[in-house]
Amino acid sequence: MDTPDDAAPDRARSATTRRYDAAGSRAALMSAAARCFGRYGYDGTSVRDIGRTADVDAALVYRYFGSKQGLFDAVSTSSTALFEPLRHLPLEDVAEWLHKVAFDGPGEGEVPHPVLTLLRSPRREEAVGRLRADVTEVFSESFASRLDGPDAEIRAELLAAWMLGMTLLRLAVQTPALTSAADRTLPYVRVAVDSLLDPEGKDSGGAAGGCCRCPMSGE
Numbered sequence: 001m002d003t004p005d006d007a008a009p010d011r012a013r014s015a016t017t018r019r020y021d022a023a024g025s026r027a028a029l030m031s032a033a034a035r036c037f038g039r040y041g042y043d044g045t046s047v048r049d050i051g052r053t054a055d056v057d058a059a060l061v062y063r064y065f066g067s068k069q070g071l072f073d074a075v076s077t078s079s080t081a082l083f084e085p086l087r088h089l090p091l092e093d094v095a096e097w098l099h100k101v102a103f104d105g106p107g108e109g110e111v112p113h114p115v116l117t118l119l120r121s122p123r124r125e126e127a128v129g130r131l132r133a134d135v136t137e138v139f140s141e142s143f144a145s146r147l148d149g150p151d152a153e154i155r156a157e158l159l160a161a162w163m164l165g166m167t168l169l170r171l172a173v174q175t176p177a178l179t180s181a182a183d184r185t186l187p188y189v190r191v192a193v194d195s196l197l198d199p200e201g202k203d204s205g206g207a208a209g210g211c212c213r214c215p216m217s218g219e
Contacts, residue, residue, distance in 0.1 A: 026064050028054040033075045042072055076130065083138040091146065095193035096186070098159065102166040103182040135160050147197065155196045162192065 032054035036045040047068050051058025065071040082101055089097055135157070144156035169175045170182075178185065 022064070025054075025056050025060050028056050029061060029064065029071065030075055033071050037072060037075060042068075076127065083134060086138055086143050091197055094159075094197060095190040098163050098193055099186050099189045102163055102189075103170065103178075103185065149199055151199075155199065159193065159196050 029050060033045075033050045036049050036053055040049075045068075047061045048058050050061060050068075050071070061068065061071055065074055085097060086094070139156040139160040140153050143159070144152040147155060149155075166178065170178050
């Protein structure tokens with residue numbers, strides 16, 4: 001819960017805070033909140049922190065979002081925009097896109113990834129429901145409808161699970177190999193993604209016909 005001190009304008013900076021129109025102030029607060037929540041979590045971030053980072057009056061959080069929780073919800077919802085390219089991305093580009101999201105996507109100090117949002121949300125059940133709805137809409141329904149072959153929904157959700165799992169290990173768990181060797185992971189990601197997009201090997205003449213597509217084989 002925010003303290004009265006959080007709710008008050010930062011008077012020490014009031015003379016130097018930037019002047020935006022309403023849309024500019026909202027955008028600045030959203031961007032600042034994304035960085036603060038991504039780096040310090042919900043409980044470790046105050047409204048004053050967000051206002052200071054945005055260089056605007058912290059009281060505007062209450063004007064535009066109602067509360068710190070309202071701002072967190074707005075930022076969390078916008079973070080699922082990470083998934084949107086999958087609706088129209090050519091299938092041959094999916095592996096590179098997934099790799100970019102998992103290894104070059106938002107970090108601790110940037111727009112919070114849905115995985116981090118889920119882990120740090122003070123209302124975990126709502127965060128789980130929001131992520132489930134987004135994964136279902138984008139992966140299980142929209143993307144699955146673009147896949148040929150059996151079990152399209154399962155394959156689409158496996159793609160989501162792998163992307164989110166890699167992100168979890170890289171950002172939250174920080175396992176040594178994935179954290180330090182991102183530049184060597186793309187060939188493996190491409191093989192795995194290709195097997196989900198084309199499980200019968202129709203486009204490559206491969207997996208179902210016994211062709212090994214090991215990234216180190218050069219084939």
